[in-house]
Amino acid sequence: MxxxxxxxxxxxxxxxxxxxxxxxxxxxxxxxxxxxxxxxxxxxxxxxxxxxxxxxxxxxxxxxxxxxxxxxxxxxxxxxxxxxxxxxxxxxxxxxxxxxxxxxxxxxxxxxxxxxxxxxxxxxxxxxxxxxxxxxxxxxxxxxxxxxxxxxxxxxxxxxxxYNDPIYNVKLFEKYGLTPPKDWEGFLALCEKLKSNGVIPIAFAGADIGPGQFMNTMVMNNEPSEDIFTKVEAGQAKLTDEFWVKTLSQFKELNDKGYLQPNALGTKDAAAGALFIQEKAAILASGSYQLAQNKQQNPNLTQKLLAPITVSADKAKYEGIHxxxxxxxxxxxxxxxxxxxxxxxxxxxxxxxxxxxxxxxxxxxxxxxxxxxxxxxxxxxxANKKTLFQPRFTITNAENQKAVTNSIQAVLSGKSPQDAAKEAQAIVDQQVKK
Incomplete structure (x- = not known):
């Protein structure tokens, strides 16, 4: 950290x-x-x-x-x-x-x-x-x-x-009496409140940058250690271990409950951004790098950052990603x-x-x-929050990085978290042997 x-x-x-x-x-x-x-x-x-x-x-x-x-x-x-x-x-x-x-x-x-x-x-x-x-x-x-x-x-x-943390629309949150949640149950409740009011909870660019961006905040508190992906690449841990299967299960839960936009896997970065900029979606699963261009396209936007906390509040180690x-x-x-x-x-x-x-x-x-x-x-x-360096960038082998992000897409397309993790781990095993 x-x-x-x-x-x-x-x-x-x-x-x-x-x-x-x-x-x-x-x-x-x-x-x-x-x-x-x-x-x-x-x-x-x-x-x-x-x-x-x-x-x-x-x-x-x-x-x-x-x-x-x-x-x-x-x-x-x-x-x-x-x-x-x-x-x-x-x-x-x-x-x-x-x-x-x-x-x-x-x-x-x-x-x-x-x-x-x-x-x-x-x-x-x-x-x-x-x-x-x-x-x-x-x-x-x-x-x-x-x-x-x-x-x-x-x-x-x-x-x-x-900061690779999702962006949220402050005015939409205020309209529905929402604040950034401190645990997973709170995050699910927030998404449900938005969905029930006809607002897309999360705009997700599943066709390109989304998996590689959103995985960071989704895995940060599920990781047993900061160097878990280094251990995976060294053959000392596996993607079939609980930390990654749980992360994939939570991606699946968001998708199955309709908290991502329809056809999230077919949505590219610009289209996901447009849903947020047009205020059809309350959260954009990207990062601080998009704040300025969002504001440029919609001067009425008020934006802040939040990260989904995937554990109970007392088990949260990190508040976000840098x-x-x-x-x-x-x-x-x-x-x-x-x-x-x-x-x-x-x-x-x-x-x-x-x-x-x-x-x-x-x-x-x-x-x-x-x-x-x-x-x-x-x-x-x-600046003073507990943030973790982006986990995706601790994966130093490009094939392994691709296997990890592809496993997210596999889950969103209907594969079980366990099977998606096994397929990803098989690719990592091939790289370990090289």
């Missing part, structure tokens, strides 16, 4: 009046143009070329393109010999195809990675440059960037701090590594990080950032 007293003081020291943030989708291709920001990199290596250079910036946050375009303009004005071309793709596609795109260094001089399985895969492929000696690392809150370390080396730097994500990295195959590092140095400046945070509604890991966005105020409530 992350030390949340420490997190609270980190965020407060960072002049945090807020939070909200990751992971999500977007697509498109863009290239930045130029204007200037702050002083040039204090650590800019002498090997930065005096000749015009173009570097590629590859990531999955299509919804952040407008903000990044403005930042790139400033960077290019300050560094007129460096042009940054930006390319994005949807998050699901990014996870499956980014490694192949990065392999020859023609794309992604600067790129991003998810923590967990993708980070491990990219590391094994030797695609990260070691950033350990870069002086600008001191611009970041050190405890929040540990997820980008491997074998003592800082290979990537998380830029965002996300993730340091959007890991910035320099491609080891890059022909322009110093220019790429210079761009990361620029992104680490507190005024640039503040611009990004307030324009996108994403909290950042950079120190001393001033937040002004109303959506970022959610952080005040979560």
């Amino acid at each position: 992350f030390n949340n007293r420490k997190l609270g003081s980190i965020l407060l020291l960072g002049a945090l009046s807020s939070v909200s943030f990751l992971s999500a989708c977007g697509s498109g291709t863009n290239s930045g143009a130029g204007t200037g920001a702050d002083a040039a990199s204090k650590t800019a290596p002498a090997s930065v070329s005096d000749k015009p250079v173009t570097i590629s910036f590859l990531h999955w946050r299509g919804e952040d393109v407008k903000s990044f375009n403005g930042i790139i303009e400033k960077f290019q004005q300050e560094n007129p010999n460096i042009k940054v071309e930006m390319q994005t793709m949807p998050s699901e596609q990014y996870q499956s195809t980014a490694q192949a795109k990065l392999a020859d260094g023609s794309v992604g001089d600067v790129f991003t990675s998810f923590p967990g399985a993708q980070f491990e895969a990219l590391n094994k492929a030797g695609l990260f440059s070691d950033l350990s000696k870069e002086k600008w690392l001191s611009n970041f809150n050190e405890p929040l960037i540990q997820v980008g370390k491997k074998d003592g080396k800082q290979l990537a730097v998380p830029y965002q701090l996300v 993730t340091s994500t959007f890991l910035l990295a320099v491609n080891s195959k890059s022909k322009h590594p110093e220019e790429a590092k210079k761009f990361l140095d620029f992104l680490s400046k507190k005024e640039i990080a503040a611009q990004y945070a307030n324009e996108t509604g994403q909290n950042v890991t950079v120190k001393d950032v001033q937040y002004t966005s109303a959506e970022l105020q959610v952080a005040n409530e979560w």
Whole structure:
């Protein structure tokens, strides 16, 4: 568990009046143009070329393109010999195809990675440059960037701090006299009250990001230990153990009782979001990274975060989930590594990080950032809560991660929790033998 007293003081020291943030989708291709920001990199290596250079910036946050375009303009004005071309793709596609795109260094001089399985895969492929000696690392809150370390080396730097807890519509809760429940029975009662009043309790993107997002809060208090998935991958525990069968049973219960929208398995992220934005659903099973875009599409929304507590109140260990994500990295195959590092140095400046945070509604890991966005105020409530690092990202094998999320989809399609867990465990067993 992350030390949340420490997190609270980190965020407060960072002049945090807020939070909200990751992971999500977007697509498109863009290239930045130029204007200037702050002083040039204090650590800019002498090997930065005096000749015009173009570097590629590859990531999955299509919804952040407008903000990044403005930042790139400033960077290019300050560094007129460096042009940054930006390319994005949807998050699901990014996870499956980014490694192949990065392999020859023609794309992604600067790129991003998810923590967990993708980070491990990219590391094994030797695609990260070691950033350990870069002086600008001191611009970041050190405890929040540990997820980008491997074998003592800082290979990537998380830029965002996300709370992967469902979002709820405050006004709908107030209308029906509801407050975030403290146990599973209370959560079921809340869902029933919403359903009986013609409101979809939970909008769930079962066709793409939903299983991987919602599993975190659903399993956090069922886990016997923080490292349970590490033990599963090592063959020291199994997905057929009580913790995961219980979690799958609770997914099934939500679905069987009609607390997810009809055809939840066929619903993609944007469609689930639309149900929440249009106030047809009271809860969106995603995370803080969607707060800003929800508000943008419906200015009348008042939003907060809640996590389903799947145990009795006295057995609850955690109140929610946090993730340091959007890991910035320099491609080891890059022909322009110093220019790429210079761009990361620029992104680490507190005024640039503040611009990004307030324009996108994403909290950042950079120190001393001033937040002004109303959506970022959610952080005040979560900085000092007991939160667990996202369990899904402790699964370092992509096939195992897929087996876990597929077991959720299997249960929602009618398979018993026991059978779904057995099928998932069979895949893990194959990976253990390799």
